[in-house]
Amino acid sequence: MDYLVHAQNPSILPSLNRRKFLTLAGLPVVYAARLPAGITLLGLDDADPLPGKHPGLTVLNDRPVNAETPPHLLNDSVTPAALMFVRNNGLVPRGLPETPTTWPDDWTLRITGEAVPEPVTFTLAELRRRFPTHTYQITLECGGNGRKEFSPPAKGNQWGNGAVGCPRWTGVRLRDVLEAAKYDPRKAVYIGYYGKDTHLSGDPDKVPISRGVPISKALEDESLIAWALNDEPLPLLNGYPLRLVFGGYPASCSGKWLSEIAVRDRVHDGEKMEGQSYRVPCEPVAPGTAVDDEDMCIILEMPVKSLITSPRTGAVIEQGVPLSVGGHAWCGSSEVARMDYSIDFGSTWSRCRLQSPANRFAWQRFTAEVTFPQAGYYEVWARATDADGRAQPMVLPGWNPRGYLNNACHRIAVKVV
Numbered sequence: 001m002d003y004l005v006h007a008q009n010p011s012i013l014p015s016l017n018r019r020k021f022l023t024l025a026g027l028p029v030v031y032a033a034r035l036p037a038g039i040t041l042l043g044l045d046d047a048d049p050l051p052g053k054h055p056g057l058t059v060l061n062d063r064p065v066n067a068e069t070p071p072h073l074l075n076d077s078v079t080p081a082a083l084m085f086v087r088n089n090g091l092v093p094r095g096l097p098e099t100p101t102t103w104p105d106d107w108t109l110r111i112t113g114e115a116v117p118e119p120v121t122f123t124l125a126e127l128r129r130r131f132p133t134h135t136y137q138i139t140l141e142c143g144g145n146g147r148k149e150f151s152p153p154a155k156g157n158q159w160g161n162g163a164v165g166c167p168r169w170t171g172v173r174l175r176d177v178l179e180a181a182k183y184d185p186r187k188a189v190y191i192g193y194y195g196k197d198t199h200l201s202g203d204p205d206k207v208p209i210s211r212g213v214p215i216s217k218a219l220e221d222e223s224l225i226a227w228a229l230n231d232e233p234l235p236l237l238n239g240y241p242l243r244l245v246f247g248g249y250p251a252s253c254s255g256k257w258l259s260e261i262a263v264r265d266r267v268h269d270g271e272k273m274e275g276q277s278y279r280v281p282c283e284p285v286a287p288g289t290a291v292d293d294e295d296m297c298i299i300l301e302m303p304v305k306s307l308i309t310s311p312r313t314g315a316v317i318e319q320g321v322p323l324s325v326g327g328h329a330w331c332g333s334s335e336v337a338r339m340d341y342s343i344d345f346g347s348t349w350s351r352c353r354l355q356s357p358a359n360r361f362a363w364q365r366f367t368a369e370v371t372f373p374q375a376g377y378y379e380v381w382a383r384a385t386d387a388d389g390r391a392q393p394m395v396l397p398g399w400n401p402r403g404y405l406n407n408a409c410h411r412i413a414v415k416v417v
């Protein structure tokens with residue numbers, strides 16, 4: 001096997017090169033190349049449960065591990081650790097506990113780069129002792145969440161709607177640590193992260209991912225170097241023992257298994273910062289268009305979006321009984337200002353109740369009591385609008401080659417009997 005494609009991505013299988021293999025739980029899927037588009041391998045359901053994760057997560061891929069959370073399991077206001085989605089680009093670092101209960105004091109974080117006078121190393125124990133600790137509830141959403149719906153399809157994990165979660169994160173401000181490392185504000189342009197996960201090829205000289213954010217984002221109050229999720233050590237698959245957390249930006253910026261932060265004097269040029277990764281066409285293009293690298297722009301803030309988490313799609317309800325609908329809404333910068341639902345395919349909309357966020361970058365709970373005029377099949381559609389008046393589109397927004405930023409309205413089916 002000279003080249004392994006472990007991506008569990010049935011919709012692109014027919015286009016796979018003959019020499020490429022799909023494996024599941026370490027076994028080759030022998031006839032993978034013949035699997036019709038749209039058929040998901042049944043065996044994925046038998047894959048071993050992921051350490052620290054709820055068995056209801058949908059595993060898209062087992063090497064690297066990628067798993068999303070079905071919308072109806074995301075109903076908690078604060079996402080439990082076991083329900084936080086997992087998106088790995090490489091292999092989880094070896095030698096760490098599968099279900100951690102404490103922190104390794106001697107884990108180190110190096111601050112490097114052109115914009116610090118010299119590299120500085122902090123142990124995790126020092127970080128915890130030396131800097132003020134902050135806790136924020138922050139939504140993380142993969143830039144490719146919703147990719148499954150793009151047509152023509154985009155390569156990569158075919159995420160449904162569940163590559164999102166909003167737990168409470170505890171750590172220190174990245175700003176405080178950069179200041180302690182005496183970073184030079186006149187030189188600093190970007191930060192780039194490095195983690196301890198390893199490249200799928202096993203090549204120690206390659207890193208699976210090394211992304212970052214503009215220095216202005218790095219310096220925000222809510223930009224954290226975090227060691228706890230909901231007051232417990234981070235789950236192994238979510239970056240134990242240390243990770244970055246940036247609200248409002250694609251979650252790919254929030255480096256896991258964090259071991260180094262480079263303060264760069266230029267836009268960070270690490271793995272998956274360049275080319276077409278986490279970029280969209282600078283100008284809108286027609287679906288299917290091939291776009292040159294130089295016409296692709298880095299994704300910064302994520303768009304306004306919402307998810308109906310209760311009831312689950314397919315609910316059967318009794319006529320005359322109002323249905324409680326609930327979910328969350330979030331956006332990359334400002335707050336979500338209003339939330340509406342429709343039961344007539346978007347012809348008319350009614351207001352939902354919408355709570356304020358726990359803090360900036362936390363999702364906001366919405367609820368509505370919905371009544372249906374008669375028995376039958378309905379869909380409930382949900383639409384969030386941000387404080388700048390930008391609303392979710394009802395159909396797929398701007399097609400882009402890698403299938404990012406799908407913030408189309410979420411829908412569920414309801415049978416009234």
Ligand SMILES: Nc1nc2c(c(=O)[nH]1)N[C@H]1C(S)=C(S)[C@@H](COP(=O)(O)O)O[C@H]1N2
Binds near residue numbers: 088209
């Ligand atoms: N070191 C490291 N950090 C990483 C990744 C990774 O593969 N390795 N994946 C990124 C991507 S693409 C996403 S969407 C988020 C996912 O965070 P989660 O797995 O905790 O949900 O982590 C980001 N940070």
Ligand SMILES: [Mo]
Binds near residue numbers: 141143252
């Ligand atoms: Mo991602």
